[in-house]
Structure formats: structure tokens, C-alpha cells
Amino acid sequence: MTRRTTLRRVLVGIGVLVGLWLVVPTLVVVPISFSGEDSFAFPPRSWGVDHYATFFTESSWLTSLLVSLQLAVIVTVVATLLGTLAALALDRTSFRGRGALDGLFMAPLIVPGIVVAVALYAAFLGWGLIGTPTGFVLAHTVLALPFVVVNVGAALRNVDPVLGRAAAGLGASGWATFRQVTFPIIRPGVLAGALFAFVTSFDEVVVSLFVQSPQLQTLPVRMFTSVTNEVDPTIAAASTVVLVVSTALLALVALTRRSAP
Amino acid sequence: MTDPAGATIRVEALTKTFPGARSPAVDTVDLDVAAGEFMTLLGPSGSGKTTTLNMIAGFEDVTSGRILLDDTDIARLPAHRRNLGMVFQSYALFPHMTAAQNVAFPLRQRKVGRAEIARRVAEALELVHLGEHADRLPSQLSGGQQQRVALARAVVFSPRALLLDEPLGALDKKLRESLQLEISRLHSELGITFVFVTHDQEEALALSDRVAVFRDGHIEQVGTPSELYETPASRFVATFLGDSNVFSGTVRGGLLDTGSTLLRCDGPDGPGCLVVRPERLRIGAGHDDGTNTLSATVTDVVYQGAFRRILVRFDDGTTGLVRDAGDAAPAATGERVEVSWKASAGVVVSEGGSVVGRDSVVPA
Numbered sequence: 001m002t003r004r005t006t007l008r009r010v011l012v013g014i015g016v017l018v019g020l021w022l023v024v025p026t027l028v029v030v031p032i033s034f035s036g037e038d039s040f041a042f043p044p045r046s047w048g049v050d051h052y053a054t055f056f057t058e059s060s061w062l063t064s065l066l067v068s069l070q071l072a073v074i075v076t077v078v079a080t081l082l083g084t085l086a087a088l089a090l091d092r093t094s095f096r097g098r099g100a101l102d103g104l105f106m107a108p109l110i111v112p113g114i115v116v117a118v119a120l121y122a123a124f125l126g127w128g129l130i131g132t133p134t135g136f137v138l139a140h141t142v143l144a145l146p147f148v149v150v151n152v153g154a155a156l157r158n159v160d161p162v163l164g165r166a167a168a169g170l171g172a173s174g175w176a177t178f179r180q181v182t183f184p185i186i187r188p189g190v191l192a193g194a195l196f197a198f199v200t201s202f203d204e205v206v207v208s209l210f211v212q213s214p215q216l217q218t219l220p221v222r223m224f225t226s227v228t229n230e231v232d233p234t235i236a237a238a239s240t241v242v243l244v245v246s247t248a249l250l251a252l253v254a255l256t257r258r259s260a261p
Numbered sequence: 262m263t264d265p266a267g268a269t270i271r272v273e274a275l276t277k278t279f280p281g282a283r284s285p286a287v288d289t290v291d292l293d294v295a296a297g298e299f300m301t302l303l304g305p306s307g308s309g310k311t312t313t314l315n316m317i318a319g320f321e322d323v324t325s326g327r328i329l330l331d332d333t334d335i336a337r338l339p340a341h342r343r344n345l346g347m348v349f350q351s352y353a354l355f356p357h358m359t360a361a362q363n364v365a366f367p368l369r370q371r372k373v374g375r376a377e378i379a380r381r382v383a384e385a386l387e388l389v390h391l392g393e394h395a396d397r398l399p400s401q402l403s404g405g406q407q408q409r410v411a412l413a414r415a416v417v418f419s420p421r422a423l424l425l426d427e428p429l430g431a432l433d434k435k436l437r438e439s440l441q442l443e444i445s446r447l448h449s450e451l452g453i454t455f456v457f458v459t460h461d462q463e464e465a466l467a468l469s470d471r472v473a474v475f476r477d478g479h480i481e482q483v484g485t486p487s488e489l490y491e492t493p494a495s496r497f498v499a500t501f502l503g504d505s506n507v508f509s510g511t512v513r514g515g516l517l518d519t520g521s522t523l524l525r526c527d528g529p530d531g532p533g534c535l536v537v538r539p540e541r542l543r544i545g546a547g548h549d550d551g552t553n554t555l556s557a558t559v560t561d562v563v564y565q566g567a568f569r570r571i572l573v574r575f576d577d578g579t580t581g582l583v584r585d586a587g588d589a590a591p592a593a594t595g596e597r598v599e600v601s602w603k604a605s606a607g608v609v610v611s612e613g614g615s616v617v618g619r620d621s622v623v624p625a
Contacts, residue, residue, distance in 0.1 A: 162351055170367035180369075185357055
């Protein structure tokens with residue numbers, strides 16, 4: 001009995017340590033962002049919100065934040081629509097090579113980001129898409145799509161196929177069945193996929209670095225150039241904003257999962 | 262309810278071959294279901310009964326043949342335009358809708374007005390005694406309650422026929438019996454045609470006006486429960502419906518030669534099987550010319566309350582079953598006994614398909 005409780009305490013201790021190790025380095029940016037100094041000193045010697053003031057007033061930061069938000073919204077809509085349709089198609093068909101097709105949709109998750117970035121760069125250069133909003137939307141949609149396909153696909157696997165028959169037997173056409181039966185059941189999965197798509201686009205840096213131009217930069221790209229070219233603690237405020245947005249959205253995913261029937 | 266009378270369903274040379282299958286799952290099946298009849302499709306799994314029902318419902322394409330609903334061929338009509346009620350083994354309630362919303366679903370598809378929907382949903386839920394559970398989700402209902410919601414949903418739009426695919430299969434014995442009564446009551450109250458699929462022969466005998474016995478994609482025999490039980494058309498039907506003692510051999514001049522003994526029977530000359538139901542056998546020697554008597558050893562006695570099942574081994578090594586209505590002197594295991602039956606209690610059937618014995622059997 002006592003040995004077991006000791007073991008449990010040790011395990012809990014290890015768990016807490018690993019958790020801290022994962023989270024604390026990230027959270028360091030939060031106090032720095034509230035620093036009153038013009039440096040990265042940690043812990044800060046004085047406090048203030050000057051960095052936030054700079055972030056939300058200086059046009060280069062503000063513009064990149066707006067670019068990122070708009071881009072993320074468009075990517076969310078496009079990826080959710082395409083990803084849901086793809087998941088439906090994959091769910092309804094069982095042909096040879098179905099597994100290969102599944103794998104194809106997962107490819108952007110598995111292939112190293114830098115490889116995707118270089119490939120897209122080479123292709124987009126020829127098509128004149130570098131530095132264009134279209135280029136960003138296309139590139140980010142590629143990265144966001146697998147999250148939608150995975151989430152909607154998982155939701156669809158929980159839909160009893162006999163429900164479709166039941167609906168048809170009760171007089172519902174294919175579209176009516178989708179609208180009134182299938183979609184309401186998979187809605188939490190679609191929502192989760194959409195949120196993941198948003199976060200994927202909002203956080204993305206590697207591919208964006210290749211697609212960007214000095215005139216069109218997303219927030220992570222602006223942060224990256226800031227951190228390599230200058231020493232500007234505004235980046236701590238920017239990091240905190242990204243952190244809060246991403247965490248809030250992923251918490252929302254967790255909440256929709258819990259409330260799902 | 263608009264039209265109280267049920268529809269007639271006629272299936273003509275219905276065939277279904279699944280892609281890649283060597284033999285058809287349903288092979289030129291003909292079946293006539295009268296208006297308002299309770300017809301059961303009975304058979305072991307893989308016998309084609311469910312595939313037949315799915316083709317009537319429109320869930321499976323027809324390879325060839327016709328399905329006539331009141332003389333209209335519906336074989337190529339999509340399922341959602343056939344206007345037939347359907348009940349599934351797994352209930353198939355929509356999990357995100359309350360009981361009342363589930364029942365309202367078919368009415369919403371038919372663009373019925375809101376007030377009318379509310380009235381008919383309440384009526385249908387009342388019909389299955391679930392009025393007070395209208396606002397529950399399926400996950401908050403027991404299996405039996407869910408199936409009753411499914412029944413209400415399947416009849417609320419006044420279909421002229423109801424198709425039921427093993428609706429009691431997922432329920433435990435006690436619930437099964439109470440829901441059997443419910444289905445039977447629904448059938449007589451609504452007056453519509455029921456086509457009921459099951460592999461449970463007791464269920465089939467208890468509920469049906471007529472039963473179609475399926476085997477390997479074709480219908481072995483169609484008849485009322487008593488016709489099937491008293492005068493089975495084949496050894497398969499005899500052994501599938503209820504317990505049977507089967508003696509196979511060759512009939513010659515009213516005697517069946519099993520190789521070790523001669524038994525009195527009523528059937529034409531030729532190879533055949535003599536089928537005798539266990540409740541027609543009794544322990545003790547027969548006294549007149551019209552009986553058969555065999556000596557046997559009791560191998561087991563199973564007490565079942567109202568009766569006893571006595572398993573015996575005849576002297577030629579074959580086994581038999583006697584259903585004994587608990588008399589004063591029960592046989593004991595290992596005891597040597599005489600087993601006898603009136604010759605008229607036996608039916609001679611062929612080993613394979615067609616009827617050899619009596620002529621009262623409805624041909625398949």
C-alpha cells in the first residue's frame with residue numbers, strides 16, 4: 001500500500017516536472033512582454049505595457065497582425081469546406097488505393113515543413129504567386145487541410161451507416177439526410193477541424209517565410225525578421241498575443257469535444 | 262390515419278447477386294403478401310431474408326425481378342420515395358434528436374404543417390406508450406424504449422406497409438416478449454401490412470399470419486405457423502421450426518425402412534424422412550396397430566417447469582427428443598424405456614426440398 005502511494009507520488013512529481021519543462025520556457029515571454037525596460041532581461045526590473053502599446057500602434061506590427069487574422073479566416077473557410085468534402089468522399093467510397101489516398105491527405109503533416117516550403121516556393125515562383133494573398137491562402141490551405149480531414153473523418157466514423165438508410169426510409173433525400181442527420185452529428189468534428197485550420201495558418205512561419213514579400217508579411221514572419229534583424233522587446237508582446245489566441249482556440253476545441261454527444 | 266388498409270406487396274422472380282459473389286444471395290424469389298397481412302421472412306443468417314427486405318425497402322439494388330406495391334413496380338424507385346415504414350435491429354434513432362424530433366422527422370420530410378406534426382407526433386408516441394418521454398434523447402432511453410420510438414417514427418406518416426429487420430434482436434428475452442406483444446397490437450390496431458425479418462422461429466410462430474422460410478437464397482416453404490409446424494415441406498423446415506425427431510430411410514407401402522427398423526407412416530414410396538415432433542412422442546409402449554414403438558435409453562432429462570425434455574438414444578444409435586408434460590413417473594437417466602407415437606402424428610418429407618407427404622402444404 002505505502003509502496004504504491006510512494007510510487008504514485010514519484011510519478012506525479014515527474015509528471016509535474018515534465019509539464020513545467022514543456023510550458024515554462026514558453027511562458028517566460030509573458031512577464032517579459034510586461035517589462036518596463038527596453039530589453040529582454042528576465043526577470044524584468046520594472047513593469048509596464050509599453051510593448052503592447054508599440055505592438056498595437058506601430059503599423060508594421062499591426063498590419064502583419066491583420067494580415068495573419070484575415071489569412072487565417074480565409075484559410076479556415078477554404079480548408080474546412082474542402083476538407084469536409086474530402087472526408088465525406090473518403091468515408092463513402094471504398095475503392096482500391098483508398099489507403100494511399102488517405103496517406104496523400106496526411107502528407108503535409110508528415111513531410112518536413114522546410115521541404116514543403118521549398119517545393120511551394122519553386123512552384124509559386126513560376127506561377128507568380130510569391131508575395132500574393134492567393135499564394136498565402138493556397139500554401140496555408142495545404143497545411144491546414146489534413147487537420148480538417150482527420151477531424152471530420154473521425155467524426156464520420158462515429159456516424160452509424162444505418163442512420164442514412166433510416167433517413168432514406170423515412171422519406172429524406174440524400175441532401176436532406178446530410179443536412180438534418182449527418183452534418184449535425186459531425187458538427188463538433190467540423191468545428192474542431194476549422195479551429196485547427198485557423199491555428200495552423202495563424203502560427204505558420206516556415207512556409208510563410210518563403211511566400212512572403214516585404215509588402216505582405218504575416219505576424220510570425222514579422223516576428224521572425226524582428227528577432228533576426230533587431231533587438232525589439234515588442235516581439236514579447238507579439239508572442240503573448242499569438243500564444244493567447246492559439247491557446248484560446250485550442251481550448252475551444254477541447255470544449256467542443258467535451259460537449260459533443 | 263388516412264387509409265386504414267395495408268398495401269399488397271408482390272415480389273416476382275426477385276434476384277440479387279452481389280458483385281464478386283459466385284451464387285446469388287437471393288435467387289428468383291416469388292412472394293405474395295396480402296393487404297394487412299403479417300408476413301415473416303424466417304431463416305438462418307445468410308439465407309437471403311434480409312437482402313430481400315432491403316430490396317423491398319430500396320436499400321439494395323435489384324439484380325432482376327419486380328417488386329409490386331399495390332400493383333406498382335417500385336423496384337427502381339429510390340428508397341426515400343417508396344413511402345414504406347422501416348424498423349431496424351439497431352433502432353437507428355438519430356442521436357442528436359429527441360424522441361419527439363425523431364418521430365417528427367418523416368413528417369418534416371413530407372412538409373406537414375407544424376401544428377399537424379405536433380398532433381401526430383403526440384399521437385404516435387401515445388400509441389407506443391412513450392408520451393412522457395417525448396423530450397428525451399435516445400441516449401437517455403432504454404433499448405426497449407428506443408425501439409418503441411423507432412416504431413412510432415416508422416408508422417407516424419401512415420405508411421401502408423411496415424418493414425421490420427430483426428427489430429427485437431438487440432433486446433433481452435423479457436423485453437423481447439413485451440415488445441412482441443406491442444408489435445402484434447400495433448399490427449392489429451393499424452391494419453397495415455407488416456413484413457418482419459427474423460431468425461428466431463419462436464418469434465415467427467408467435468407473431469405471424471404467414472411465414473416464408475428462407476434457405477440459401479430461396480424460399481423453402483410459405484405457410485401459416487401451424488401449417489409449417491404440423492406439415493413441414495422439407496427436413497430443413499421441420500428442423501428449423503421447433504424441435505423434431507427425424508428418421509430417414511426409404512418408404513415402401515406405408516412403412517419407412519430406416520435400415521434397422523420399420524416404422525408406420527403415411528407417405529408415397531421412395532426415399533424420405535419421417536418427422537415427429539417431440540410432444541407427439543411419449544414414454545411407454547404403444548397399444549394398437551396405429552402406433553410405432555422403439556426401445557431406447559434415456560441419456561438426459563431436463564426439467565423445464567411446465568414440461569420435461571427427455572433426450573434418448575434409440576437402439577440404432579440415433580438420438581431423439583421427447584417432450585413430456587411432467588407425469589407422475591419421470592424417466593431417469595440411463596433407464597431403458599419404450600418410446601411410442603401414433604403413426605398419424607408423423608409427416609414424411611423429402612430430404613431436400615419438395616413435399617412428399619400430405620397435400621395441405623402451400624407450395625413455395
